Amino acid sequence: MAKHTLIAYVEDVPGVLNRIxxxxxxxxxxxxxxxxxxxxxxxxxxxxxxxxxxxxxARIVEANLYKLVNVLRVDDLTDKSALMRELGLIxxxxxxxxxIEVLQLVDVFRAHVxxxxxxxxxxxxxxxxxxxGKLETVLRPYGIVETVRTGAxxxxxxxxxxxxxxxxxxxxxxxxxxxxxxxxx
Amino acid sequence: xxxxxxxxxxxxxxxxxxxxxxxxxxxxxxxxYDAMTKYPKIHHVLVRxxxxxxxxxxxxxxxxxxxxxxxATSGPGATNMVTGIATAMMDxxxxxxxxxxxxxxxxxxxxxxxxxxxxxxxxxTKHNYLVTKPGDIARAIREAxxxxxxxxxGPVLVDITKDAQQLTAEFDWEAAAPRLPGYRPSYHAPAxxxxxxxxxxxxxxxxxxxxxxxxLKSGTTAEVLKLAKAANIPITTTLLxxxxxxASSEFNLGMMxxxxxxxxNQAIQQADLLIALGMRFDDRVTGNLKTYAVNAKxxxxxxxxxxxxxxxxxxxxxxxxxxxxxxxIQPQVKKAEHPEWWATINVNRGxxxxxxxxxxxxxxxxxxxxxxxDIWRLTQNRDTIVVTDVGQHQMWEAQxxxxxxxxxxxxxxxxxxxxxxxxAAIGAKFAxxxxxxxxxxxxxxxxxxxxxLATAEQEGIKVNVAIINNAFLGMVRQWQEFFYDKRYAxxxxxxxxxxxxxxxxxxxxxxxxxxxxxKSTVEKTLAAKGTVVIDFVVEKEDTVFPMVPAGAxxxxxxxxxxxxxxxxxxxxxxxxxxxxxxxxxxxxxKAEAAALNGHAKSKKPSAKTARPAARKAAKTARR
Numbered sequence: 001m002a003k004h005t006l007i008a009y010v011e012d013v014p015g016v017l018n019r020i021x022x023x024x025x026x027x028x029x030x031x032x033x034x035x036x037x038x039x040x041x042x043x044x045x046x047x048x049x050x051x052x053x054x055x056x057x058a059r060i061v062e063a064n065l066y067k068l069v070n071v072l073r074v075d076d077l078t079d080k081s082a083l084m085r086e087l088g089l090i091x092x093x094x095x096x097x098x099x100i101e102v103l104q105l106v107d108v109f110r111a112h113v114x115x116x117x118x119x120x121x122x123x124x125x126x127x128x129x130x131x132x133g134k135l136e137t138v139l140r141p142y143g144i145v146e147t148v149r150t151g152a153x154x155x156x157x158x159x160x161x162x163x164x165x166x167x168x169x170x171x172x173x174x175x176x177x178x179x180x181x182x183x184x185x
Numbered sequence: 186x187x188x189x190x191x192x193x194x195x196x197x198x199x200x201x202x203x204x205x206x207x208x209x210x211x212x213x214x215x216x217x218y219d220a221m222t223k224y225p226k227i228h229h230v231l232v233r234x235x236x237x238x239x240x241x242x243x244x245x246x247x248x249x250x251x252x253x254x255x256x257a258t259s260g261p262g263a264t265n266m267v268t269g270i271a272t273a274m275m276d277x278x279x280x281x282x283x284x285x286x287x288x289x290x291x292x293x294x295x296x297x298x299x300x301x302x303x304x305x306x307x308x309x310t311k312h313n314y315l316v317t318k319p320g321d322i323a324r325a326i327r328e329a330x331x332x333x334x335x336x337x338x339g340p341v342l343v344d345i346t347k348d349a350q351q352l353t354a355e356f357d358w359e360a361a362a363p364r365l366p367g368y369r370p371s372y373h374a375p376a377x378x379x380x381x382x383x384x385x386x387x388x389x390x391x392x393x394x395x396x397x398x399x400x401l402k403s404g405t406t407a408e409v410l411k412l413a414k415a416a417n418i419p420i421t422t423t424l425l426x427x428x429x430x431x432a433s434s435e436f437n438l439g440m441m442x443x444x445x446x447x448x449x450n451q452a453i454q455q456a457d458l459l460i461a462l463g464m465r466f467d468d469r470v471t472g473n474l475k476t477y478a479v480n481a482k483x484x485x486x487x488x489x490x491x492x493x494x495x496x497x498x499x500x501x502x503x504x505x506x507x508x509x510x511x512x513x514i515q516p517q518v519k520k521a522e523h524p525e526w527w528a529t530i531n532v533n534r535g536x537x538x539x540x541x542x543x544x545x546x547x548x549x550x551x552x553x554x555x556x557x558x559d560i561w562r563l564t565q566n567r568d569t570i571v572v573t574d575v576g577q578h579q580m581w582e583a584q585x586x587x588x589x590x591x592x593x594x595x596x597x598x599x600x601x602x603x604x605x606x607x608x609a610a611i612g613a614k615f616a617x618x619x620x621x622x623x624x625x626x627x628x629x630x631x632x633x634x635x636x637x638l639a640t641a642e643q644e645g646i647k648v649n650v651a652i653i654n655n656a657f658l659g660m661v662r663q664w665q666e667f668f669y670d671k672r673y674a675x676x677x678x679x680x681x682x683x684x685x686x687x688x689x690x691x692x693x694x695x696x697x698x699x700x701x702x703x704k705s706t707v708e709k710t711l712a713a714k715g716t717v718v719i720d721f722v723v724e725k726e727d728t729v730f731p732m733v734p735a736g737a738x739x740x741x742x743x744x745x746x747x748x749x750x751x752x753x754x755x756x757x758x759x760x761x762x763x764x765x766x767x768x769x770x771x772x773x774x775k776a777e778a779a780a781l782n783g784h785a786k787s788k789k790p791s792a793k794t795a796r797p798a799a800r801k802a803a804k805t806a807r808r
Contacts, residue, residue, distance in 0.1 A: 072367040
């Protein structure tokens with residue numbers, strides 16, 4: 001089992017998140033994280049789904065995503081050169097004695113302090129999900145009050161073409177109907 | 186043209202070529218029912234329960250190949266449809282369900298008869314819609330029909346709020362054309378895959394075609410037979426594939442799987458190449474996946490990419506429409522005879538057929554298998570559709586009714602929905618009014634939806650209902666006999682006097698409890714005008730053989746009993762356990778239960794070894 005990062009472009013219609021969540025639940029796929037946001041194209045949302053699956057399992061997840069009528073395209077970034085970023089906010093207990101120590105750690109992780117009061121600091125950190133996890137680990141001894149993470153978003157690097165490969169590598173997509181406007185990216 | 190939403194619904198149905206809808210009115214769908222009177226070309230069948238409406242639409246779709254339509258109101262009307270929708274989903278049957286919804290302003294307020302129907306049906310539909318504006322209705326219905334029938338067919342539900350039905354909008358059929366950028370009904374496998382597939386077929390010594398329902402859906406019976414003929418490849422069908430290949434074809438070995446014939450399952454296990462056409466390696470077909478056809482390469486042809494490698498890893502996947510795939514592969518297949526392979530199969534077959542119940546003379550007992558086989562023989566020269574329910578009779582029908590025509594058997598395979606048969610048969614009769622429609626149903630399943638007899642009576646249609654009445658939930662009883670030491674918990678079952686029940690519905694009721702009377706009963710049934718209900722009172726504790734226990738290897742099956750035992754008495758059988766151990770799922774479950782109850786270390790001998798002996802003792806005691 002390994003982590004697979006899938007990007008799904010979906011029509012921005014009511015219930016589409018429910019459809020995806022229901023699919024994962026129904027087929028017993030393990031979601032690690034799922035984020036949704038708008039894209040440069042109106043009416044199209046982009047989801048980054050990180051799943052725990054074997055390679056074959058990831059292919060099946062991909063095929064099942066494609067089967068949803070509202071899913072426009074799915075890309076697997078796992079074996080591509082890609083950027084993965086996540087944002088985290090961590091609220092840590094501090095005392096006048098150890099505040100400097102904490103701030104040094106924040107510097108090391110190239111994070112920012114976004115709120116300070118007499119007994120806590122809130123740290124904003126972004127980067128690969130592992131980095132945020134690491135910062136959480138080193139801050140834990142000071143006492144973490146609260147953590148929130150956005151889940152990973154991903155994008156292929158540089159000119160890396162996002163393939164239009166359909167779910168199974170060995171097939172080509174058929175265009176049964178060509179009526180209407182194409183919304184595929 | 187400005188129309189109300191309700192009128193738009195009927196306009197769309199008419200434009201889609203719908204001639205009959207099955208439905209049940211209610212508050213939230215009333216505007217649509219009110220508008221129905223303006224569209225007399227569409228016949229509305231009033232059902233007695235919304236589950237019946239969906240099964241009828243399903244039966245209609247399976248018999249005709251067209252899209253079946255069911256209508257219900259919001260809340261309970263819609264939730265009653267769920268079983269029928271799930272049935273259609275599992276068996277890839279194209280139906281469109283239209284449900285009323287509370288007014289768009291009331292959504293989310295727990296209004297009277299409000300249910301989140303799109304939410305409830307989401308996992309059991311191919312797609313669904315919630316429509317809150319009259320202007321969106323036409324497109325939703327057009328897309329629903331398109332999605333339901335294209336690619337791998339399936340059910341689509343359109344939930345329409347009451348105000349959307351009442352308000353008016355411009356109706357423009359052309360502008361409402363489907364816009365589905367993310368929908369891919371079919372794929373085309375690249376040429377390299379075809380070359381690999383052809384190479385596997387041409388080099389195989391023991392090839393076998395697994396024929397599924399995809400052949401019926403794509404109408405490719407002739408093409409599959411052509412492929413079989415080219416390389417002399419034997420064919421076996423799934424339950425839903427029955428009829429896709431004529432039973433009388435020399436290539437057709439019969440049905441595979443849990444209750445498939447022994448030689449068929451042995452052939453699968455011995456084959457060196459499985460060519461799976463429009464089937465999905467269901468667990469009832471494969472038995473234990475770890476031991477399933479381990480010697481065989483596999484070619485999987487399916488229109489749905491999610492089926493590839495789902496249960497059985499395959500060597501070549503040809504994703505696409507079966508007709509296209511067969512057309513491309515056929516020219517690359519070289520002629521072959523495979524005499525040794527056929528000789529092996531025929532040796533296995535010879536051994537099994539002497540155990541066949543239909544070769545037994547009348548012993549005074551009425552066996553379900555006899556009834557079904559007799560109905561087949563007596564109706565051979567007629568055009569017949571058989572609709573079966575779920576359970577023992579379903580398997581006996583699959584074994585003893587020999588279907589030569591596509592779409593002549595309609596049955597709930599994937600979901601195994603009891604209560605399916607009678608309503609589905611009514612739907613099938615509307616699709617094919619000129620054909621005889623027989624319902625073969627158990628006494629349990631019949632009682633689930635017997636209210637639809639009233640529908641048949643009101644519509645004045647004729648379906649012939651053969652109740653295989655063994656006063657048991659037979660298939661469950663069989664499992665209890667085999668795997669739960671004959672503890673018949675909640676399986677003995679009484680029923681009404683079925684003859685009087687039929688008469689109460691102003692229909693004909695017949696009783697038959699002797700094999701010698703089967704012929705005259707069937708003849709009377711065929712001669713009768715309206716729907717006939719026949720109560721075939723059969724052996725109570727009869728068993729479907731052969732049987733692959735759940736979780737066991739496909740060829741480790743429980744075989745048919747020996748002839749002489751069968752002749753002696755029906756209920757006193759001496760069936761053979763497979764030589765290999767029973768699947769340990771039951772032993773494990775027992776151990777688990779014991780551990781939970783805190784006596785894991787009971788000193789009983791292991792369940793596996795003790796069981797056959799215990800069973801023999803039980804049998805003697807009963808005698």
